[in-house]
Amino acid sequence: xxxxxxxxxxxxxxxxxxxxxxxxxxxxxxxxxxxxxxxxxxxxxxxxxxxxxxxxxxxxxxxxxxxxxxxxxxxxxxxxxxxxxxxxxxxxxxxxxxxxxxxxxxxxxxxxxxxxxxxxxxxxxxxxxxxxxxxxxxxxxxxxxxxxxxxxxxxxxxxxxxxxxxxxxxxxxxxxxxxxxxxxxxxxxxxxxxxxxxxxxxxxxxxxxxxxxxxxxxxxxxxxxxxxxxxxxxxxxxxxxxxxxxxxxxxxxxxxxxxxxxxxxxxxxxxxxxxxxxxxxxxxxxxxxxxxxxxxxxxxxxxxxxxxxxxxxxxxxxxxxxxxxxxxxxxxxxx
Amino acid sequence: xxxxxxxxxxxxxxxxxxxxxxxxxxxxxxxxxxxxxxxxxxxxxxxxxxxxxxxxxxxxxxxxxxxxxxxxxxxxxxxxxxxxxxxxxxxxxxxxxxxxxxxxxxxxxxxxxxxxxxxxxxxxxxxxxxxxxxxxxxxxxxxxxxxxxxxxxxxxxxxxxxxxxxxxxxxxxxxxxxxxxxxxxxxxxxxxxxxxxxxxxxxxxxxxxxxxxxxxxxxxxxxxxxxxxxxxxxxxxxxxxxxxxxxxxxxxxxxxxxxxxxxxxxxxxxxxxxxxxxxxxxxxxxxxxxxxxxxxxxxxxxxxxxxxxxxxxxxxxxxxxxxxxxxxxxxxxxxxxxxxxxxxxxxxxxxxxxxxxxxxxxxxxxxxxxxxx
Numbered sequence: 169x170x171x172x173x174x175x176x177x178x179x180x181x182x183x184x185x186x187x188x189x190x191x192x193x194x195x196x197x198x199x200x201x202x203x204x205x206x207x208x209x210x211x212x213x214x215x216x217x218x219x220x221x222x223x224x225x226x227x228x229x230x231x232x233x234x235x236x237x238x239x240x241x242x243x244x245x246x247x248x249x250x251x252x253x254x255x256x257x258x259x260x261x262x263x264x265x266x267x268x269x270x271x272x273x274x275x276x277x278x279x280x281x282x283x284x285x286x287x288x289x290x291x292x293x294x295x296x297x298x299x300x301x302x303x304x305x306x307x308x309x310x311x312x313x314x315x316x317x318x319x320x321x322x323x324x325x326x327x328x329x330x331x332x333x334x335x336x337x338x339x340x341x342x343x344x345x346x347x348x349x350x351x352x353x354x355x356x357x358x359x360x361x362x363x364x365x366x367x368x369x370x371x372x373x374x375x376x377x378x379x380x381x382x383x384x385x386x387x388x389x390x391x392x393x394x395x396x397x398x399x400x401x402x403x404x405x406x407x408x409x410x411x412x413x414x415x416x417x418x419x420x421x422x423x424x425x426x427x428x429x430x431x432x433x434x435x436x437x438x439x440x441x442x443x444x445x446x447x448x449x450x451x452x453x454x455x456x457x458x459x460x461x462x463x464x465x466x467x468x469x470x471x472x473x474x475x476x477x478x479x480x481x482x483x484x485x486x487x488x489x490x491x492x493x494x495x496x497x498x499x500x501x502x503x
Numbered sequence: 504x505x506x507x508x509x510x511x512x513x514x515x516x517x518x519x520x521x522x523x524x525x526x527x528x529x530x531x532x533x534x535x536x537x538x539x540x541x542x543x544x545x546x547x548x549x550x551x552x553x554x555x556x557x558x559x560x561x562x563x564x565x566x567x568x569x570x571x572x573x574x575x576x577x578x579x580x581x582x583x584x585x586x587x588x589x590x591x592x593x594x595x596x597x598x599x600x601x602x603x604x605x606x607x608x609x610x611x612x613x614x615x616x617x618x619x620x621x622x623x624x625x626x627x628x629x630x631x632x633x634x635x636x637x638x639x640x641x642x643x644x645x646x647x648x649x650x651x652x653x654x655x656x657x658x659x660x661x662x663x664x665x666x667x668x669x670x671x672x673x674x675x676x677x678x679x680x681x682x683x684x685x686x687x688x689x690x691x692x693x694x695x696x697x698x699x700x701x702x703x704x705x706x707x708x709x710x711x712x713x714x715x716x717x718x719x720x721x722x723x724x725x726x727x728x729x730x731x732x733x734x735x736x737x738x739x740x741x742x743x744x745x746x747x748x749x750x751x752x753x754x755x756x757x758x759x760x761x762x763x764x765x766x767x768x769x770x771x772x773x774x775x776x777x778x779x780x781x782x783x784x785x786x787x788x789x790x791x792x793x794x795x796x797x798x799x800x801x802x803x804x805x806x807x808x809x810x811x812x813x814x815x816x817x818x819x820x821x822x823x824x825x826x827x828x829x830x831x832x833x834x835x836x837x838x839x840x841x842x843x844x845x846x847x848x849x850x851x852x853x854x855x856x857x858x859x860x861x862x863x864x865x866x867x868x869x870x871x872x873x874x875x876x
Contacts (some may be wrong), residue, residue: 239659283849290600292659293848296795300844303792304837306545425663469675476664476671483661484654 200333210453211337216411218449219348220245220420220439224427225434225441226355227273227396232436233359234392235495236284237291240276240298241400242424246405247302250310253415256408257314266344266405273401274394276302281393285386288499303418310417319413320344344406348466351399355465356438367393372493375500378497385500400424422476429479436493444482449480504812528807532800534853535846536814543839547831558830561836564824565817571824573707578779578810579816581606581787583715584770585794586801586808587722588644588763593803594726595759596739599664602649602767603791604669609636609768611673611774614782615681617696617775628699633772640768641761643669648760652753658760667862674784685782692783702777711777715812718766720806724760726805735759767791796844815840 178501199207224241231238256262276298283294320342328339338349359365370378371388378386403423410414430448434440455471543553565575585602592599613636619748678691685694702711709849726732737745738755746752771787779786793815800814801807818840822833844852 287851289848289851293799297602297841297845297848300792300796301838301841304839304841306836307834308832308838310834317527422663422667425660428660429664467675467679469671469678473668473671476667479660479664480650480656483649483656501754 190486196333205335206457208333208336210450210457211333212340213453213456214446214449215337216446216449217452218343219345220403220406220423221409221427221430221448222348222442222443223399223406224424225431225445226351226438227277227403228428228431229434229436229438229441230355230359230368230396230399231280232251232390232431232493232496233372234389235375235493235498235500236281236389237295237395238280238293238393238396238498239292239425239428239429240280240302241295241304241403241424241427242277242420243299244273244400244406245404245424246306246418246420247276248401248409249419250306250404252401252405252416253408254309262320262409265409266402269405269409270398272399273404274398277394277397277400278390280397283392284499285389285393288501291497299424306415307417310415315414320410328453342410344402344410346419347402351402352438359438369493372495375495379500379502383401389500403427417462425480426475428452429482433482434445448475448478450474504823528802528804530857531850531853532802532807532811532847533873534857535800535843535850538846538853538856539839539842542842543835546838547835552560552829552831557825557831557835559823560827560829560831561818561821564821566821569707569826571820573704573709574820575813575817576707577816578819579812580704580709580711580715580777581770581774581790581808582793582797582812582816583712584718584766584773585791586797586812587715587718587794587805588766588770589765589794589798590801590803590808591722591726592759592763593798594739595649595735595755596742597651597759597763598659599644599647599662599760599763599767600659600795601644601791602763602770602794603619603663603664603789604662605640605764606771606774606787606791607669607673607766609640609771609772610779610787611641611676611681612636612768613700613772613775613783614693615676617692617700618781620700621697623699625699625701628697629702629776630725632696632776633702633769636772636775637765637769640771641765644764645757645761646768648757651760652756670784673782677782681738681771681782690783693781695781696776700776702773709777711773714773716809718769719809721759722766722805731755731758740809767794793840796820796840796847800843801865822865 196211198208207403218351224245227241227244228238247271251272252265256265259265280294283289283297284291322340322342323346325339329337330336331339357365359368367378367383367388371383371385375385378388404420407419407423412419425447427445430444431441433444433447434442451474455474457464458471459468529820542560544558547554547557563571576612585606587597588602588605613632616632617628620631620732623631635845643665647656647658647665649655650661674691677693683690683692683694702709702714705712707714710824724732726736734745734750734755735758737748737750738759740750742752745755770790774790797808797811797815802813808872816834822836824830825835826833834840
């Protein structure tokens with residue numbers, strides 16, 4: 169009796185998800201049997217394309233769980249990509265460059281927190297300020313022709329990387345992609361299994377109650393938004409130091425906004441966002457494959473808008489089914 | 504010393520209070536602009552340029568002579584339209600970041616009507632292309648309105664996504680079915696529009712500029728002197744109250760976004776027919792985003808949008824001169840614009856500097872929640 173109830177419960181909670189996973193697994197194995205090379209390439213590209221999106225989503229959900237909407241992720245990424253790139257040009261040290269990118273993101277996070285928590289500005293406008301500021305600053309200080317010593321290279325994890333398909337996809341990646349996989353787990357743990365996470369969620373739901381029991385609402389929001397900014401900065405560093413190896417104007421290309429859709433699709437949980445990001449990453453990987461595989465004749469512009477269309481569809485279909493933190497977007501006033 | 508009798512006379516008092524009111528409404532934007540220019544100067548010094556020289560060149564290039572003033576008006580024209588588009592949506596509590604995409608559609612449809620229809624007199628052809636561009640913008644603007652109403656998808660994200668989609672679609676059209684097939688042309692662009700579709704100049708003043716000022720008047724009239732305008736503003740202030748008062752909130756949201764898109768589309772059409780002469784990808788970029796800065800700088804009032812757009816237009820008109828004679832990269836104007844936006848939005852800081860208390864309803868706020876409509 170007891171066990172059958174458990175099975176029912178389990179099915180209700182994870183049935184759909186497991187179904188999707190099983191179907192995905194079957195399709196992947198089938199495609200692998202047909203064409204191992206392309207399948208491995210598409211999946212590896214899926215994982216890498218999803219990296220900046222997961223990071224952006226982690227940034228977004230840390231802010232939103234504590235009650236601060238961050239639509240400035242795009243700008244945080246862009247400026248971090250630029251500063252990270254400059255640091256790599258002038259020091260030649262990629263680790264230092266990543267740190268510079270994360271610091272930039274954190275500073276932009278500080279600015280957002282200052283605007284939305286201290287000045288109590290409208291958070292949507294605050295995020296827009298960050299986006300426009302990033303476009304202006306990177307445009308002004310950008311000089312064409314700067315080159316770096318190279319970009320972050322894949323580090324195969326010994327024998328693990330030789331496992332066909334999954335080993336090659338998961339264990340043969342550059343450092344920021346590994347770091348992202350770890351960060352997803354860490355943020356999930358912190359948010360749902362630590363005192364800090366509980367306080368963060370409390371502040372996002374009911375700041376005055378949290379305040380009453382002695383939690384400092386301002387501190388929680390500041391710290392979450394700043395850490396989120398550093399994570400968005402890592403996404404920027406990924407773009408300029410790991411994916412491309414140089415900086416281009418407006419190179420974020422809307423990823424910061426797509427990341428918000430990823431976050432909503434993942435119901436503001438790190439693991440859910442990771443799954444959603446993989447879906448978006450798959451759309452991008454498929455896009456590249458269609459564009460250069462030359463199998464179907466579609467104008468490249470139509471393939472190019474796939475991720476954006478997907479974002480709108482996801483938003484239209486799923487946004488009503490997630491529950492916003494109650495205090496989302498509202499500045500907190502002490503009495 | 505002022506004569507107390509004159510001071511207490513009612514006519515004079517009203518005059519003084521009007522002055523006070525005007526000062527109240529322009530002091531914050533004015534201070535924001537000055538602060539932004541100040542920080543811009545610091546940035547210029549940091550990068551080894553002389554701010555005085557740069558700003559002098561900027562001024563000379565935008566207001567130095569009749570030609571420069573004409574250029575400023577020309578640059579301000581699409582900005583007035585996009586600023587009106589954003590400000591108009593603000594009034595209903597909606598943030599239309601998609602003015603960019605709506606403007607692109609207006610521009611390319613006006614170009615298409617401008618080059619493809621032959622044999623019409625200018626008095627019919629030019630307005631026809633304008634109307635076509637406006638309709639295209641309105642339709643594209645209605646999409647995020649409908650998404651917001653029926654699915655709850657927040658317009659901030661959907662309009663940004665629609666911007667990218669618009670760039671792709673217009674690129675496709677300009678490089679595919681509507682491409683300029685003149686021998687020797689390899690770039691993606693439409694053919695030149697016919698002279699009958701062009702919007703002329705009166706002296707140095709572009710007719711498009713006059714149209715944009717007229718548009719501001721129409722928007723003002725619509726918002727404050729019609730029932731629809733009353734509904735739009737009520738929805739913006741409190742959509743629940745509007746609902747209980749029997750207003751059709753869903754319809755109002757869609758209509759507002761469509762009208763906002765119409766204004767942006769008109770801006771694109773005027774730019775195509777008055778300045779560019781064809782649609783070419785990359786030529787209209789950023790005009791829509793500037794609309795956000797302009798709307799906020801103009802305190803989301805249609806008549807505030809005009810001076811705000813003139814200011815930004817002047818920066819655009821003078822930036823080439825600045826780059827040429829002071830050796831300062833044009834993009835510094837983008838930085839200054841972002842700073843202006845920051846200080847206007849963070850008016851707490853500005854008010855603290857000029858020691859002024861906020862009056863109710865001065866600050867712009869949106870519903871920041873993703874899910875509600």
